[in-house]
Amino acid sequence: MDGSETGVGSRLRRLRESRGISLSALARSAGIGKATLSGLELGTRNPTLETLYAVAGALGVPLTALVLEPGAEPAAAADVRGAAVTATLLEVFEEPGATFELLRMRVRPGVVQQSPPHAPGVTEHVTVYQGVLRAGPADAPLLAGPGEHIAWQADVPHVYGTAGPDEVVATLLIRSPRQIG
Known part of the structure; x- marks a missing residue:
């Protein structure tokens, strides 16, 4: 939602690593492929709404934790x-x-x-x-x-x-x- 897949990717990686979860474990938990998750983190894949919700749900965070930098305006x-x-x-x-x-x-x-x-x-x-x-x-x-x-x-x-x-x-x-x- 921030128009920058790399921004989503870096926030995703930070959240995953702060919880001590491996790429494989998060992919399994979210029900998505490891290659898809890796591509999201690297900014080489465009996230769909379904994928973002699956990852946010697996991490136990609201969608905005992935799509907005802390303190950024929704606009x-x-x-x-x-x-x-x-x-x-x-x-x-x-x-x-x-x-x-x-x-x-x-x-x-x-x-x-x-x-x-x-x-x-x-x-x-x-x-x-x-x-x-x-x-x-x-x-x-x-x-x-x-x-x-x-x-x-x-x-x-x-x-x-x-x-x-x-x-x-x-x-x-x-x-x-x-x-x-």
């Missing part, structure tokens, strides 16, 4: 694209017990995006402005139309898609509890 973030979702970071809110990430998202019709589980305790809250969204836990997705809100525990596999031919425009608020320790 410095660029769009990140997944199979169906294009997300733009609007704001990050910090509270003593949690980090909140507010994103604008567009969901393209005709494609379903699989999102890996986030860290334990993470919740997602979506408000739809246009279109009809089908999102939530992969085994029981929820529907929301314009003006409606849905929420779910995001520490399980979840999906994003449309329930019709129109693009969905929505906001996504991700609440990530702070890790202790």
